[in-house]
Amino acid sequence: MTFEMLLLAAIVAASVILFAFEVFPVDKVSLLILSALVACRLVSPEEAIAGFGNPATVTVACMLALSYGLESTGALSYVANKLVDLARESEFRLLFAIIVSVGLLSAFINNTAAVALFLPLTMAVTREKNLDPGKFLMPMSFAAIVAGTCTLIGTSTNLLVYSLAKEHLDWQIGMFEFTPIGLIFFVIGSLYLLFIGYHLVPSRKPGGLIREYRLRHFVTEMILNDNSPFIGKSIAETTFREKYNLEVIEILRGASRLLPSAQQTRLEAGDTLLVQGDPHSLLQVQASQGVTIKALTVKDQDLEDANIVLVEAFISPTSRLVDNTLKEVNFRQTFNANALAIRSHGRTIRERIGKTRLEYGDSLLILTSRDQLEALRHSPDFLVFEEVRHKSVRQDKIYYGVGIFLGIILLVTFNLLTIVEAAVMGTGLMLLTGCLRLHDLYNHISWQTIVMLACLIPLGSAMENTGLATFFATELTDSLHLWGPWAVLSGIYLFTSLLTSFMSNNATAVLMIPIVLSTAQQLQLNPKPLVMAVMFAASASFMTPIGYQTNLFIFGPGGYRFSDFLKVGAPLNLILWIVATITIPMIWPL
Secondary structure, three states: OOHHHHHHHHHHHHHHHHHHHOOOOHHHHHHHHHHHHHHOOOOOHHHHHHHHHOHHHHHHHHHHHHHHHHHHOOHHHHHHHHHHHHOOOOHHHHHHHHHHHHHHHHOOOOHHHHHHHHHHHHHHHHHHOOOOOHHHHHHHHHHHHHHOOOOOOOOHHHHHHHHHHHHHHOOOOOOOOOHHHHHHHHHHHHHHHHHHHHHHOOOOOOOOHHHHOOOOOOEEEEEEOOOOOOOOOOHHHOOOOOOOOOEEEEEEEOOEEEOOOOOOOOOOOOOEEEEEOOHHHHHHHHHHOOEEEEOOOOOHHHHOOOOEEEEEEEEOOOOOOOOOOOOOOOHHHHHOEEEEEEEEOOEEEOOOHHHOOOOOOOEEEEEEEHHHHHHHHHOOOEEEEOOOOOOOOOHHHHHHHHHHHHHHHHHHHOOOOOHHHHHHHHHHHHHHHOOOOHHHHHHHOOHHHHHHHHHHHHHHHHHHHHOHHHHHHHHHHHHHHHHOHHHHHHHHHHHHHHHOOOOOHHHHHHHHHHHHHHHHHHHOOOHHHHHHHHHHHHOOOOOOOOOOHHHHHHHOOOOOOHHHHHHHHHHHHHHHHHHHHHHHHHHOOO
C-alpha cells in the first residue's frame, strides 16, 4: 500500500468509529471527513466541492421539499388517519395497517418523512388503546426501510447510487427498474414483522409519561413561607437552578397552575412550587431559604389542568436544537415551556438537563400551556406526541400537490425527464401553486442529510484517486472468486449490510461503489448486479438503531435498548441476504 492509501484507510477507519460511536452528529463527521481529504490533498479542490452540485444532492433536497409539500396539503395526514382508524379495534389489524400504509408511502416519498408522519399518530393510538408503542414502532421503521427500496425515489440511498452509477457506468436507472426485487423484500419483510418480528420485540408497556420518564420520586412540593427571600421574584431571578441545581416545574397558587417560564409571574407567600432535584439540594434550600418541603408522588394528571398539559416531543431532523443545550437555546423563554426530562438513546436524563447536548432522535418531556402546544406542533423543531393530530385538509391545495407528485413520477417513468429535472421542476410548481412556501422550504428540509451527502461524495473520488478501491477489490476477489460470481455478490451484500449497521447508509454506499466497480472490472463481471447488491444492502440496516435515520427516529419514543434491534433485526438481515443472493442475479445476470 502507498502512503496515500494508508492515509485514506486511516481516515475511513476513523470515520467508521465516529459514525458507530456517535461521537458527533453525522453531518459534523461528514464535514470532518471532507476537511481531512482536503488537508491531506487526497482530492482536488474541484472534487472537494463537487458533492454540493452532484445530481444526487440536488435531487434529494428537491424530493425532501416535494415530500413536505405533499404532506403540508393535509392529504397524507388524512389518508394516514383514515387507515389507522379503520384498524383501531384489532391489534393485528392495526399493525398490518401501519406496515402497509408506511410501506406504500415510503415507496414514493422519503421514508424518513413517512415515519415522521406516522410516529405521532402511532404513539397517540397505542396510548389511547393502552398498548405498548414499542411493539409497533420498530415494525413501522423496518417496513419503511424495505419499502424504500421499491422505487428510485424511496430513499436518498437509491438516488445516490443512481447518481454514482450514471457517472461511472452511464447507466440510466428507471423509476421502477428495481421494483420487482423491492416488492419481494417488502412482502417477505412484512410477513416476518407480522408473524415473527412483532413477537420478538420486548414488551415494555407504559404507564403514563411520568412513569416512562421515571420522574415519580424526583418531583417534590416546596411551599414558600412568609419569610422566604424568593417572595416577589420571578423564577428566573431566583437561585434555584444556579445555586441549588433545582428545576421548578410548576407554580400552584390556589386553584391555578402557572408556568415558571412566564417573566411576569412573581412568587407569593403560600405558593407551592413543584420542584425537581436531588434530596440533598432540597434539604439545603429548606434549611436556608424559608421553604417547607413536602414529599410527593406524582402522576401525569397531577401536573395537568384545563390550561397546562404534559407532552412528549421528539427532536426532528430539521431542529435547531440538535447539537445545542436547552440553556443555549434559552428553551423556557423561546418556547414558553418547561422541559422536565430528556430521553436519549435508551437512557433517561433527569438531572442537569439544561447542560445536556441534544441529538437528533432525543425526546423531551415538556410541560406547557395548551395555547403554546399549538405553536410547538407547528414548529419544525419538534414532533409532539400528545394526541392524534387531525390536520386541516386544504382542499384547494390537495389536488395541486397530488397532481404535481404523480406528474413527476410519470415523467420519470416514461423517460420524458431525468429525475433531477423532474424533481427541480416539481419543487418549482409546488412553490408556484402554494403547496410549499419558501419559509417551509428552508425550515423542513433535512439540511443534515444534504450536508452529509455533499461531504461524503468526494470520499468515493479519493478511493479511486489513491487506488484504495482497487486494493480492497483485489482482496475481495482473492477471497471469493474461487467460489464463483454468486459468492462475490453474496459477499458484497453481506459486508455492506454489516457496515451499514454502524455507518450511515449513504456513507456505506459511497464507500462500497468504487470497490464493487473495481471488483467487476477485475473479474470481468457485469457491474449492475453488484451495484444493486450495494444499494439494497446499504438500506438493510435492522441490527442497530444508528445505521438508519428511521431507526434513530423511533429509538427513544419506543423505549428500546440497543440489543432489541439486534434481536429483531438480525433474523431479518439474514433472510434478506439469502433472498438478495438468489434474486438479484435473476434480474441482472452476472
